[in-house]
Amino acid sequence: MKENWSKPVSPDKPAPDVFLHMRIAAFAAGLGEIGWSKVFLTPEFGPRVRFGAVLTETPLDPDPIYSGPKLCDRCMACVKNCTGNAISRTESVKINVAGHIVEWGKLDEHKCSLAFQGGQADVAPDGEQLKYADYDAKPHEYNPFIASPGPRYQYGRAIEGARGCIRACMMHLEEKEKLKNKFRMPFQRRKPWRMENK
Numbered sequence: 461m462k463e464n465w466s467k468p469v470s471p472d473k474p475a476p477d478v479f480l481h482m483r484i485a486a487f488a489a490g491l492g493e494i495g496w497s498k499v500f501l502t503p504e505f506g507p508r509v510r511f512g513a514v515l516t517e518t519p520l521d522p523d524p525i526y527s528g529p530k531l532c533d534r535c536m537a538c539v540k541n542c543t544g545n546a547i548s549r550t551e552s553v554k555i556n557v558a559g560h561i562v563e564w565g566k567l568d569e570h571k572c573s574l575a576f577q578g579g580q581a582d583v584a585p586d587g588e589q590l591k592y593a594d595y596d597a598k599p600h601e602y603n604p605f606i607a608s609p610g611p612r613y614q615y616g617r618a619i620e621g622a623r624g625c626i627r628a629c630m631m632h633l634e635e636k637e638k639l640k641n642k643f644r645m646p647f648q649r650r651k652p653w654r655m656e657n658k
């Protein structure tokens with residue numbers, strides 16, 4: 461651990477060396493639910509959300525856990541549309557958060573990360589497909605952060621993030637009229653794009 465990495469707000473307090481699981485924190489804060497894709501869904505925006513957190517010692521009254529209409533109906537559109545086949549249709553992870561069982565589909569984070577960066581030939585330039593072959597051969601040795609040509613797990617460079625599970629979920633929730641925030645036009649009006657000659 462690094463010395464003086466983080467500092468307490470006063471000498472009698474611990475240093476804030478914590479790593480928040482933002483989706484679980486969002487669930488505990490009553491903002492919505494975690495979908496089968498493990499993407500967080502809110503009744504206002506569905507999967508189109510990013511969270512930030514502020515650590516404070518101020519006593520605050522907690523909001524209740526979200527108990528509105530169920531958002532994720534296990535349609536499995538996220539599973540079907542993930543180009544990385546990263547989300548299991550049958551296996552799940554279950555945890556208990558403040559007495560509530562929260563469940564999502566088992567996710568292969570390496571496949572998710574790779575697809576997120578464009579590791580699929582029909583949505584990324586030539587050569588990316590090779591990395592899937594590497595992964596399939598040695599899944600335990602495979603590290604997409606090393607194998608990929610540069611740190612592309614970032615918003616500006618992400619391909620799958622808005623192309624696979626999130627977009628499929630958004631379209632499904634829109635079709636089922638589950639979201640309060642609506643577009644004037646359908647979210648998707650054109651055919652999903654593909655690389656040429658793939």
Ligand code: SF4
Nearest residue numbers: 495532535536538629
């Ligand atoms: S696409 Fe369907 S199954 Fe997947 S998270 Fe959204 S609502 Fe749930």
